[in-house]
Amino acid sequence: MQAVEIMAFGAPEGLRLGTRPRPQPGAGELLIRVSASGVNRPDVLQRKGHYAPPPGVSDLPGLEVAGVIEGGDAAALAQAGLRVGDRVCALVAGGGYAPWCVAPVAQCLPVPAGLSDIEAASLPETFFTVWSNVFDRGRLQAGEVLLVQGGSSGIGVTAIQLARARGATVIATAGSDDKCAACLELGAHHAINYREQDFSAEVLRLTDGRGADVVLDMVAGDYVAREIACLAEDGRIVIIAVQGGTRAAIDASAVLRKRLTVTGSTLRPRPVAFKAAIAQALHREVWPLLEDGRIRPVIHKTFAAAEAAQAHALMESGRHVGKIVLTWEG
Numbered sequence: 001m002q003a004v005e006i007m008a009f010g011a012p013e014g015l016r017l018g019t020r021p022r023p024q025p026g027a028g029e030l031l032i033r034v035s036a037s038g039v040n041r042p043d044v045l046q047r048k049g050h051y052a053p054p055p056g057v058s059d060l061p062g063l064e065v066a067g068v069i070e071g072g073d074a075a076a077l078a079q080a081g082l083r084v085g086d087r088v089c090a091l092v093a094g095g096g097y098a099p100w101c102v103a104p105v106a107q108c109l110p111v112p113a114g115l116s117d118i119e120a121a122s123l124p125e126t127f128f129t130v131w132s133n134v135f136d137r138g139r140l141q142a143g144e145v146l147l148v149q150g151g152s153s154g155i156g157v158t159a160i161q162l163a164r165a166r167g168a169t170v171i172a173t174a175g176s177d178d179k180c181a182a183c184l185e186l187g188a189h190h191a192i193n194y195r196e197q198d199f200s201a202e203v204l205r206l207t208d209g210r211g212a213d214v215v216l217d218m219v220a221g222d223y224v225a226r227e228i229a230c231l232a233e234d235g236r237i238v239i240i241a242v243q244g245g246t247r248a249a250i251d252a253s254a255v256l257r258k259r260l261t262v263t264g265s266t267l268r269p270r271p272v273a274f275k276a277a278i279a280q281a282l283h284r285e286v287w288p289l290l291e292d293g294r295i296r297p298v299i300h301k302t303f304a305a306a307e308a309a310q311a312h313a314l315m316e317s318g319r320h321v322g323k324i325v326l327t328w329e330g
Contacts, residue, residue, distance in 0.1 A: 001019070001020055001021070001022045001098060001099055001100055002017050002018070002019060002020075002098075002099065002305075003017070003018060003019070003020045003060050003097060003098035003099070004016070004017060004018075004060065004061065004062070004097035004098070004305055004308045004326070005017070005018035005020070005060060006046065006047050006059070006060075006061060009047065009048060009049030010047075010048060010049070012047070012308075012309040012310070012312040012313045012316070013309050014047060014309075015047060015061075015308040015309045015312060016309075017305070017306055020060070020098065022100045023058070023095065023098075023100060023101065023102040024102070025071060025072040025073060025102045026073070026102075027073055027076075028073055028076045028104055028105055028106070028272070029072055029073055029076070029102050029103065029104055029105060030069050030070075030071065030072025030073065030076070030077060030082070030088075030102070030103060030105050030108065031069070031070045031071045031072055031100060031101075031102055032065055032066075032067045032068065032069060032070065032088065032090060032100065032101050032102075032103060032108075033067045033068045033069075033070045033099065033100055034065045034066070034067040034096070034098060034099050034100060034101050034328050035066055035067040035068070035117035035118070035121070035327065035328060036065070036066050036067070036117045036118045036120070036121035036302075036325050036326065036327050036328065037062045037064065037065050037096045037097050037098075037101075037121055037305070037325065037326040037327075037328070038062075038063070038064035038065070038096070038121045038122050038123075038124070038125055038126075038154075038323060038324075038325055038326075039308075039311050039312070039315055039323070039324040039325065039326060040063055040064070040125045040126075040154065041153075041154075041241065041243075041315065042063060042125075042268065043061040043062060043063065043097075043312070043315075044312055044315055044316060046061050047061060047312060051268075053093060053094040053268075054093055054094075054268065054269045057093045057094040057095070058094040058095030059094065060094060060095045060096070060097050060098055061094065061096065061097050062092065062094065062095060062096020062097035062098070062101070063091065063092055063093070063094070063096055063124070063125045063268065064089065064090065064091055064092065064096055064121055064122075064123070064124035064125040065089065065090055065092065065096045065101045065103070065121055065124075066087070066088070066089040066090075066111060066117040066118070066120035066121035066123075067087070067088070067101075067117060068085060068086070068087055068088075069082060069083065069084050069085060069086050069087075069088055069108075070084065070100070071084060072084075072105065073105060076105040076106075077105060079105075080105050080106070080108070082105065082108065082110070086110065087110065087111040087117065087120070088108045088109060088110055088111060089108070089109055089111055089117075089120040089121060089123055089124050090103035090104075090107055090108040090109070090124060091103070091107045091124035091125060091128050091275060091279070092107070093268050093269075097305065097308060097326065099305075099328045104272045104275070104276075106272055106273075106275070106276035106279060107124075107272065107275050107276065107279055108279070109123075109124070109279055109282065109283055109287065110283075110287075112287050112290040112291045113291045114291060114293075115290065115297065118299060118302055118325050118327065119296075119297040119299060120297075121325050122154070122297045122298075122299055122322075122323035122325055123290075123297060125154075125267075126154045126155050126157075126158040126323070127158055127162075127282055127286060128267060128275065128278050128279070128282070129155060129158075129240060129267055130155060130158045130159045130162055130216075131162070131278055131281060131282055131285075131286065132265065132267060132278050133216060133238045133240055133265060134146065134159055134162070134163065134214065134216055134238065135162075135166075136278075137236075137238050137263055137265060138214040138216070138236045138238045138263075139214070139236065140163060140166070140168055140213065140214045141167075141168070141213075142166060142167030142168060143167060143168070143169075144168050144169070144213035144214060145168065145169045145170075145171065145203075145207055145210075145211075145212045145213050145214075145232070146159070146163045146168045146169070146170050146171070146212065146213070146214045146215075146216065147171045147172075147173070147199075147203055147212040147214070147215045147216070147227070147230070148160055148163075148170060148171070148172045148173070148183075148188070148216050149173050149199075149215065149216060149217050149218050149219050149223065150173065150174070150218045150219070151172025151173055151174050151179070151180075151183040151186075151188060151191065152172075152174045152175075152179040152182055152183060152320075152321040152322070153218065154298075154322060154323045154324075155216070155218060155240070156172060156174075156183070156216075156218075157182075157183075157186055157298045157321070157322045157323075159216050160172055160183060160186045160187050160188045161186055161187055161295040161296070162286065162289075162295060164187035164188070164189075165187075165289050165294050165295055169189050170187065170188045170189050170190075171188065171189065171190045171191070171192065171202075171203055171206060171212065172188040172190070172191045172192070173191070173192045173193075173194045173199050174191060174192075174193065174194070175193070175194060175195055175318065176193065176195070177193055179191075179193075179321060180192070180193050182321045186298065190202075190206050198226075199226065199230070200226040200227070200229045200230040201230075203230040204229075204230050207232070210232050211230050211231050211232035211233075211235060212227075212230060212231055212232060212235060213231075213232050213234075213235050213236070214235065214236050214237075214238065215227045215231065215235070215236070215237045215238065216238055216240065217237055217238065217239045217240065217241075218239075218240055218241040218243055219241070219242075219243050219244035220239050220241070220242040220243070220244050220245060220246065220248060221242065221243075221244030221245030221246070221247065221248060222244065222245070222248065222249075223244055223248075224237065224239070224248035224250055224262065225248060225249060225250050225251065228250055228251060228254050228255065228258075228260060228262075229251070229254065231258060231260055232258070233258045233259060234258070234259050234260070234261075235258065235260050235261070236260070236261040236262075236263065237260070237261070237262045237263070238263055238264060238265070239262070239263070239264035240264060240265065240266075250262075297322075297323065298321065298322030298323060299322055299323050299325060300314075300320040300321055300322045300323060300324055301314065301320065301324055301325075302324075302325045302326070302327050303324070303325075303326055303327070304326070304327055304329075305326045305327065305328050307326075308326055311324050311326060
């Protein structure tokens with residue numbers, strides 16, 4: 001099969017179509033004939049040589065796919081209520097930039113009714129990540145305030161919609177007035193242009209000095225201290241990326257006084273059982289919201305798989321709102 005390979009670490013042009021053997025499913029796995037593959041920030045990091053796949057995982061980039069089940073572990077399929085020919089989307093630890101992909105059955109979900117494969121391919125990485133971090137680690141509850149850093153990203157548009165649908169007040173940051181408007185259209189109650197306003201001061205103003213209960217942070221670096229300053233008592237910061245740097249100087253006394261929690265996670269290396277629990281929660285709690293239109297995938301642009309380099313260049317430009325998806329013919 002043809003697949004998008006990282007021919008050289010570095011610039012987007014290092015992504016090229018190469019030839020690989022078609023993968024074969026093992027115990028507890030299925031084989032998907034892929035129609036569409038989501039593009040995510042970790043793919044960019046892997047292309048640059050900064051995020052190697054876990055041991056034993058395909059070195060091809062790509063963490064989410066959608067398509068049709070072509071085969072696999074019959075017992076595992078039956079236990080999951082899936083059959084050959086069903087349309088599914090899946091979270092994978094690698095190998096998603098290919099027209100065939102192996103995935104653990106437990107990390108696969110049926111394509112929500114009414115959604116295309118392109119829309120479905122945009123779901124797993126962001127929805128698994130947001131559910132695990134905002135609702136599991138961050139313990140966001142109805143009536144609380146969520147601050148989403150980078151509200152126009154794939155993660156951001158998912159967090160805005162899910163938190164709003166589950167009864168939270170959402171404040172999003174973005175880097176332009178147009179992106180702030182997009183966040184408001186998706187359901188954010190407030191949007192802050194971080195290039196023109198101090199988000200920490202604005203959060204305190206918007207909450208009458210109380211602060212946010214949960215912060216979903218994709219920046220880290222010097223943002224952490226500013227987030228601590230605008231957290232409510234018993235607030236939680238969940239760090240999922242370090243685009244602003246890995247070092248942070250914080251006011252530890254504020255952490256003590258306000259009983260704050262600063263936590264974080266990565267999803268890719270976690271075991272199948274951990275991801276299976278998230279998949280079950282999503283199927284139960286979120287898939288109905290997708291099927292009745294209360295939340296929706298946000299696709300900024302699609303590219304043919306051969307144009308993966310252009311897709312990565314767009315991702316790195318930051319000009320997108322929502323997800324970027326690769327498509328496969330046939």
